[in-house]
Amino acid sequence: MSRRRITDQQVKLYMNYRKNSTQISAAAKAGISERSARRIDKQQLQPQSTQPRTWRTRKDPLIGVWDAIVVPILEKDPEITAVGIFDYLCEFHADKFDTRSRRTLERRIKKWRHLCGPAQEVMFLQTHRLGQLGIADFTYYRTPISIDAEPLDHRLFHYRMPASGWAFVQVIYGGESFAAFSDALQNAFIAAQGVPKELRTDSLSAAYTNKAQKEEFTQRFKEFAAHYGFTASRNNRGLAHENGAIEASHRHLKAQIEQAIKVRGSHDFKSRAHYEQFIDELVQRRNRRVHDNYLREKRHLQPLPRHKSVNYSEKYVTVSRSSTISVLRVTYTVPSRLIGSSLLARIYDSKIELFLGCDLVLGLERVYSSKKARARSVNYRHVIDALIKKPRAFRQSQLRDDLLPNNNYRLIWQYLDQSLSADEACYYIVKLLYIAKQGECERQLERFVTRGISDGKLPSMRQCEQMFLPAVANIPEINVAQHSLQAYGELMAGVRHV
Numbered sequence: 001m002s003r004r005r006i007t008d009q010q011v012k013l014y015m016n017y018r019k020n021s022t023q024i025s026a027a028a029k030a031g032i033s034e035r036s037a038r039r040i041d042k043q044q045l046q047p048q049s050t051q052p053r054t055w056r057t058r059k060d061p062l063i064g065v066w067d068a069i070v071v072p073i074l075e076k077d078p079e080i081t082a083v084g085i086f087d088y089l090c091e092f093h094a095d096k097f098d099t100r101s102r103r104t105l106e107r108r109i110k111k112w113r114h115l116c117g118p119a120q121e122v123m124f125l126q127t128h129r130l131g132q133l134g135i136a137d138f139t140y141y142r143t144p145i146s147i148d149a150e151p152l153d154h155r156l157f158h159y160r161m162p163a164s165g166w167a168f169v170q171v172i173y174g175g176e177s178f179a180a181f182s183d184a185l186q187n188a189f190i191a192a193q194g195v196p197k198e199l200r201t202d203s204l205s206a207a208y209t210n211k212a213q214k215e216e217f218t219q220r221f222k223e224f225a226a227h228y229g230f231t232a233s234r235n236n237r238g239l240a241h242e243n244g245a246i247e248a249s250h251r252h253l254k255a256q257i258e259q260a261i262k263v264r265g266s267h268d269f270k271s272r273a274h275y276e277q278f279i280d281e282l283v284q285r286r287n288r289r290v291h292d293n294y295l296r297e298k299r300h301l302q303p304l305p306r307h308k309s310v311n312y313s314e315k316y317v318t319v320s321r322s323s324t325i326s327v328l329r330v331t332y333t334v335p336s337r338l339i340g341s342s343l344l345a346r347i348y349d350s351k352i353e354l355f356l357g358c359d360l361v362l363g364l365e366r367v368y369s370s371k372k373a374r375a376r377s378v379n380y381r382h383v384i385d386a387l388i389k390k391p392r393a394f395r396q397s398q399l400r401d402d403l404l405p406n407n408n409y410r411l412i413w414q415y416l417d418q419s420l421s422a423d424e425a426c427y428y429i430v431k432l433l434y435i436a437k438q439g440e441c442e443r444q445l446e447r448f449v450t451r452g453i454s455d456g457k458l459p460s461m462r463q464c465e466q467m468f469l470p471a472v473a474n475i476p477e478i479n480v481a482q483h484s485l486q487a488y489g490e491l492m493a494g495v496r497h498v
Helices: 008-018 023-030 034-041 066-076 082-092 099-116 178-192 219-228 240-264 272-288 291-298 380-387 407-419 422-438 442-454 461-468 485-493
Strands: 133-139 155-161 166-172 198-201 231-234 313-318 324-327 330-333 342-347 351-356 359-365 375-377
Touching: 008 023, 008 034, 023 034, 066 082, 066 099, 082 099, 133 178, 133 240, 155 178, 155 240, 166 178, 166 240, 166 272, 166 291, 178 219, 219 231, 240 272, 272 291, 313 324, 324 342, 380 422, 407 422, 407 442, 422 442, 422 461, 442 461
Parallel strands: 133 198, 198 231, 330 375
Antiparallel strands: 133 155, 155 166, 313 342, 324 330, 342 351, 351 359
16 A cells, blocks of 8 residues: 555544544554554644646636626626526527526626625624613514404514513504504513613604604604603614614514414404414513523613603594594594583594593594595494484495494395395394394394394394393382381380380
């Protein structure tokens, strides 16, 4: 084996065999001498001085297009992709370019950009101090979510403390208003049990006057920041990656929601409350993984103020003769006893509270209208007591379709309208809604009637009343005659005292 160079492969084989064998045995298995084995063990073996080759082993497939066509394109537009250049060469220079050389083209472009391309953007990793920074932002969840088969238009408010990774998420049903922002942020502070020294957002219109050239807060956001004692800051306009500590978390959060929904097997939820609970449980699972870090950061947070800040707007509304009010292009029904009254409406992101003087008289789930049309939120329970007195008004009512609580009741009305006379159909559907309110049995009554229609026999009103209205006990009237005081005196006259 003299005068033969030991290869790297033989050295690797010898080192592997040497773990479990003697020097002589390992050297024999690797095909080297004992002397070479001793030199390897003493790390005295000279490394091979192989020079990288400088010649090509095949003809350059890009020689006809690289310098003349590709390089000028790369110098003119640094952002053009290799696929774009490949398509251009295939279409206009197929006589000089082999379409099988796509991977060669991509590798050559990548190398050229590393050697001759422009400077790239650099991401600077940040060190976050405990209790110093909280980041808040809104994000869309694009996968369709439905509530009882109705599409749900919503977005997510996401708050995160990057030092510990603790997060809070709230479902937002309207736009990025100050009411939504302040309500969700206050809930985040309460859940975190403290307030960071600095809050960073992007250029939210709820917090910043974005038309101004300098950084300027809205008056309400100034008061909000002063109330909670944090310093507000924002990233540069149009540079969302400056909020990278939460933008990356957006992606992870939405991916986790998507996977949890796949495991759940359905994008449909019974109610908003069920969907909100689903999101909350998922975020709590994420927070449990950083619980120790959160406890350390919690000690550095500022204490919460005694009272929450105002997170609503106010508006006075008058209840019309049709027992409705109008708030932000949405018509809501209210109990008919309030007709003619002037109410103070406190408008939150997800609800509206109505006050008569200082008394809270009603809470409504807030509904949002589109930019092109008005919307309605009609509850038959508010007006059914008046409608039962004149059921024929149902047929031509502007609120007719909205008075029916769901699609099954609308199908019942279609069946009644086709199979009964006009008066009978109106009386039946109105009486049905009245029973649903009185017996608090909307879903059960709906199933009972639809089952009867499917069987070809519409249940009578008497059957519905007997099935769902509570029985009223027939209490006999008892008249008790009160004796006069003189009668008691006559009874006591013959009594002897011993």
